[in-house]
Amino acid sequence: MLETAALAAGMSWASGFRLYLAVLAAGVLARLGWLELPPGLQPLESWWVIGVAALLAVAEFVADKVPAFDTVWDGIHTFIRIPAGAILAAAAFGQLDPQWVVAAGLIGGTLAGTAHAVKAGTRALINVSPEPFSNWTASFTEDLTATGSLLLAFFVPVLFLVLLAVFLLGSVWLLPKLWRGVRRLHASLRGGARHDAPR
Numbered sequence: 001m002l003e004t005a006a007l008a009a010g011m012s013w014a015s016g017f018r019l020y021l022a023v024l025a026a027g028v029l030a031r032l033g034w035l036e037l038p039p040g041l042q043p044l045e046s047w048w049v050i051g052v053a054a055l056l057a058v059a060e061f062v063a064d065k066v067p068a069f070d071t072v073w074d075g076i077h078t079f080i081r082i083p084a085g086a087i088l089a090a091a092a093f094g095q096l097d098p099q100w101v102v103a104a105g106l107i108g109g110t111l112a113g114t115a116h117a118v119k120a121g122t123r124a125l126i127n128v129s130p131e132p133f134s135n136w137t138a139s140f141t142e143d144l145t146a147t148g149s150l151l152l153a154f155f156v157p158v159l160f161l162v163l164l165a166v167f168l169l170g171s172v173w174l175l176p177k178l179w180r181g182v183r184r185l186h187a188s189l190r191g192g193a194r195h196d197a198p199r
Helices: 002-031 039-045 047-063 069-092 098-126 133-155 157-196
Strands: none
Touching: 002 039, 002 047, 002 069, 002 098, 002 133, 002 157, 039 047, 039 069, 047 069, 069 098, 098 133, 098 157, 133 157
């Protein structure tokens, strides 16, 4: 149960900012025999799923390195990452009673949503900077974080769950500040647009 919970939580959380990498990593490791997936997630081992996930992971890797476009990408994926996180978590518990499946889906969606909100809010503020290096640094940090957290969730579940709890506590502190920062940025952009509008 602990290993399944860590796997479900890890994939859901990583889905919040690197969905396709999470699917790809689980599928490839399971295909190689290094990871045993619960029955509900075994379709990820399909070569078709692995191939599509690989293509989308490469597309996301590139899109996430382009300032401003990464924010558009995040906006679109608000409607993809969070439901996907819920589905992956529910599928991980698919062999258990329905109440566990529903609870897992709700928790998985919350984890994906929290990770997505932190990522999208942080990147929106970083994109105000005209130079691309801070954006690239943030993006590569997210790549490494997603990879490392997935490996921990798969192979060192207790450590991953402890670190996830730390992240969630930090998010409670950080998200209100990101929200206020994004609102101020939006207000300043609207004010600048009105000031520049022809009269």
